[in-house]
Each structure stands twice: as structure tokens, then as C-alpha cells.
Amino acid sequence: xxxxxxxxxxxxxxxxxxxxxxxxxxxxxxxxxxxxxxxxxxxxxxxxxxxxxxxxxxxxxxxxxxxxxxxxxxxxxxxxxxxxxxxxxxxxxxxxxxxxxxxxxxxxxxxxxxxxxxxxxxxxxxxxxxxxxxxxxxxxxxxxxxxxxxxxxxxxxxxxxxxxxxxxxxxxxxxxxxxxxxxxxxxxxxxxxxxxxxxxxxxxxxxxxxxxxxxxxxxxxxxxxxxxxxxxxxxxxxxxxx
Amino acid sequence: xxxxxxxxxxxxxxxxxxxxxxxxxxxxxxxxxxxxxxxxxxxxxxxxxxxxxxxxxxxxxxxxxxxxxxxxxxxxxxxxxxxxxxxxxxxxxxxxxxxxxxxxxxxxxxxxxxxxxxxxxxxxxxxxxxxxxxxxxxxxxxxxxxxxxxxxxxxxxxxxxxxxxxxxxxxxxxxxxxxxxxxxxxxxxxxxxxxxxxxxxxxxxxxxxxxxxxxxxxxxxxxxxxxxxxxxxxxxxxxxxx
Numbered sequence: 001x002x003x004x005x006x007x008x009x010x011x012x013x014x015x016x017x018x019x020x021x022x023x024x025x026x027x028x029x030x031x032x033x034x035x036x037x038x039x040x041x042x043x044x045x046x047x048x049x050x051x052x053x054x055x056x057x058x059x060x061x062x063x064x065x066x067x068x069x070x071x072x073x074x075x076x077x078x079x080x081x082x083x084x085x086x087x088x089x090x091x092x093x094x095x096x097x098x099x100x101x102x103x104x105x106x107x108x109x110x111x112x113x114x115x116x117x118x119x120x121x122x123x124x125x126x127x128x129x130x131x132x133x134x135x136x137x138x139x140x141x142x143x144x145x146x147x148x149x150x151x152x153x154x155x156x157x158x159x160x161x162x163x164x165x166x167x168x169x170x171x172x173x174x175x176x177x178x179x180x181x182x183x184x185x186x187x188x189x190x191x192x193x194x195x196x197x198x199x200x201x202x203x204x205x206x207x208x209x210x211x212x213x214x215x216x217x218x219x220x221x222x223x224x225x226x227x228x229x230x231x232x233x234x235x236x237x238x239x240x241x242x
Numbered sequence: 243x244x245x246x247x248x249x250x251x252x253x254x255x256x257x258x259x260x261x262x263x264x265x266x267x268x269x270x271x272x273x274x275x276x277x278x279x280x281x282x283x284x285x286x287x288x289x290x291x292x293x294x295x296x297x298x299x300x301x302x303x304x305x306x307x308x309x310x311x312x313x314x315x316x317x318x319x320x321x322x323x324x325x326x327x328x329x330x331x332x333x334x335x336x337x338x339x340x341x342x343x344x345x346x347x348x349x350x351x352x353x354x355x356x357x358x359x360x361x362x363x364x365x366x367x368x369x370x371x372x373x374x375x376x377x378x379x380x381x382x383x384x385x386x387x388x389x390x391x392x393x394x395x396x397x398x399x400x401x402x403x404x405x406x407x408x409x410x411x412x413x414x415x416x417x418x419x420x421x422x423x424x425x426x427x428x429x430x431x432x433x434x435x436x437x438x439x440x441x442x443x444x445x446x447x448x449x450x451x452x453x454x455x456x457x458x459x460x461x462x463x464x465x466x467x468x469x470x471x472x473x474x475x476x477x478x479x480x481x482x483x484x
Contacts, residue, residue, distance in 0.1 A: 070320070072316075072317070072320070073315070073316075073317065074314075074315075074316050074361075075314070075315065076364060078312070078314070079364050079365050079367075079368040080368050104406045104409070104410070108406055110363075110364045110367035110368050110405065110406070111360055111361075111363040111364035111367055111401075111404060111405055112364070113404065114360045114363060114364075114400070114401070114404045114405075115357070115360045115361060115364055117360075118353055118356045118357045118359075118360040119316075119353075119357060121352075121353040121356060122318060122321050122352045122353035122354070122356075122357055123321050125321075125352035125353055126321040126322050126352050145403065145404060145405060145406060145408070145409045146403075146404045146405070148403070150403055151400065151403040151404050154396070154399050154400035154403050154404075155400050155404075157396050157399075157400070158356070158393065158396035158397050158399070158400045159353075159356070161387065161388075161390065161392055161393040161396050162353060162355065162356045162387060162388045162393050162396075162397070163352065163353055163356075163387060163388070164346050164350055164352070164387060166387070167346070167387045168346070
């Protein structure tokens, strides 16, 4: 079913969805809408080296006909410590996905998901939403500690103690519908829901002018394998190679 | 002992201290320094209706000779929902502290301590600090859910799962040295350590021009009682009444 044509029920519950503009969050957005939520998306201008992912977040919000999309400025680059926010740390490149390591990579941004989820929590509380969706997954996750199920459970527990809606208004739930899916399964689910993956960006080091993916960073390789397992090529990489 | 004259040991551990410019955080700053930490303070320009507390944070950083003081911009006013960030919600005023209620007041800012602690965590991780200090207390705390010990414990647990330093480098500790102290005990401790309380601001609704406290909001009344119990008047209020 194409999400753009889905009827909106009157008693719809609100949810906040973290929308980076990447493949995962675009899929989660579609899943939250398909589950019947009125979606309020939140994206972050956090000092990332490239803004193409934010452009794609805006595109996805438009393509999926969102009611609300908030872009929050929070400069994580001032803390440093990541290849995604500092030009002095190079993004690792590989020839194939088998070369991707298991340790926490230099593309890890200190406490990023915690900062993002905290701001999503503030947003949720002010719109009386008890549901927050985030596109973390524990399989193809590149070794980030803040993508693991035990982290999400701990955040959810903390959120219920932290807030007025948690204390007075019932359970706050952090939804992670991708947590146990492979990249291939995520893509398959998104394709079923009509997600336009050509309007997403996952690359850690895209071309600064064209925004096109490098094709050789961890994120590009994991994504590429996911599309291959769905017997197709990455629509973003396909564009590059034309 | 006056903190300004304290010698700095060579093997000093670093800590991040949340510094609002209020009475509590000024005291915590002095306590963290007295405990031997090299303090990196973090303050927030978060869309608060008045900036006097931020001015006081800068003053405290100077008075207590800090090595590092980071002021982070994060606009929580865009979410709304609090008398501290929205002019459309009035700050409650009382004639005496006995009138202060027990329920969560309109001065509660949705998820504020969670957002602030998350950013402090990002800062701590990039400077390899395992210690974060925050001036919450569970007695004279005005009913905020994110000032309770169970909340802090849940945040600490989450922080250790969220971060590279938590996973690889040992325990992250959220220190709350004021958690079980009354306002009077906090002030007594601060006075021992030489804290200059005339250079602090706790008022929820200070004069927009002079920055002087209203004397009748929850924060003013709790603070006033604390000074009275130390047989002195609030140095900020005393200035107003001159």
C-alpha cells in the first residue's frame, strides 16, 4: 500500500520518529505511519561534515506527507572525537564489506543517540506522545554501543523516570522495529511500504558538491550488500555509476 | 579553604560539572574542585526567558578559576511546555514557602536534565572523563521528576551502556553530592568552601533589566529559607532591598 494514500483515522496516536535521512530511518518512518501513528519527525543539524543526509530527511518528510517535521540545531562538533564531525579524522574505506571490523569505529559520535533520543523525548513530552521510534539495528550496526537493545531498554527505563508524562501519564515506549533485522530485511520491508530509497543517504563521506555516496565506507558497503541480497543495486550508487 | 588558592596535583582526574549559575551548581562546582578534580564546566543557552543565570555561570567559572567552561546552545523553547521557556505561561508566585505545592510545577522543562546530562556525557566522553557532577537534590527540589535519585541511577546505568568509554573504559559515575541535603545544608557547605552566593541566580522570574530576583517564586523562597536557617539573608535579595 502506498503510504501517501493511507486514510488518517480520527483517534490517531502521536509518535516522534528520529529521521536522519538514511535508509534505516526512512524505513522506520514508513513503519510508524503504517502502524497507524500520526508521525512527528525530528532531525538534527548536529555539525555533521555533510548536509546531504539532512536534505534527504526533508525529502523523506515530504514524500511520506508528514504533518510535523522539526529540525533541531545541536552542535556536537564542538565536542569533537568523531570522523563524522571532524575533518581531522578520516572516514575508513574498504574494498568489500568483509573488511569491516567489529570494534567501535572512528565514525562513532560520542553519546549521539543519547543526545538525539533525549531531544526526541523533550519533543514527545510537549506533544503528549508516549511513543518514540528510532532506526537502530543490532546486526548490521557497525559496532556502535548506542545501537544495542540493552542500551535502548536502559534509555526507556530512564525516560519513564525522567519525565512528567512518564511519571503521571503512563509508559513511554522506545520502538526499535529494525533492531533484529538485517539490512536486506529492512530494505525488503521498506520496498513493501513504498519507500523511495533513491531519496536517502547513508554514506559517511559523500561528495561535498553532488552529495553522491563514496561507495566504500562501512555504511555504503552494508547498504550495498542489503540491496544485492534483494537482487537489486543501491539506487543511490546506481545513479553515481551512470 | 579558599578554592582559588588550592594547589593543582599533577595526576588530577577530569570531571564535567553542570553549571547553571544557580546556588546549587555553584556549590557543586566548589565541591568537585575540593574533591580534587580538574573541572570542565558545561552551561546551556537553552532558550530560557532570562539570561542572568548564564551570566552568573560565567562569573562562577571565573571566580572559581576554571580551566574549561563550555556554553552549549540548545533551544528547548522550540518544544514549549514550560514557564521557564515560554512567556505565555506565568511563573507561580507565593507569599511564603509553605504555599509551595508537591506536584510537578509549570516551571518543569520537559526532559531538561536528560538533555543536559546527555550533552555533559558527550563532553565527558571526548575528554575521557568518567565523572559528571550535577546539583540535583531530592529534598528542596520543587517536585521535578528528573531530580530524584532513582532517575539519576537510571541515567547512569544508561550512560554506561551508551558510550565507548562506558563499554571499554570503566564506570561512568553521575555524582549528586547535594541529593540528600537541605537547601540550608547546601549553603552551609558552600560557605565553608568560599562560594560567593551574591554571584549566583536561582530566580525563575528575575527583573529583565537588572537581573534581580523576584523574591516570591518557588526557587527564591526555598533559597531564602536556606539562608535564614543559616542565620543570614540571601545576598541577592539583600541587594534588591537596599
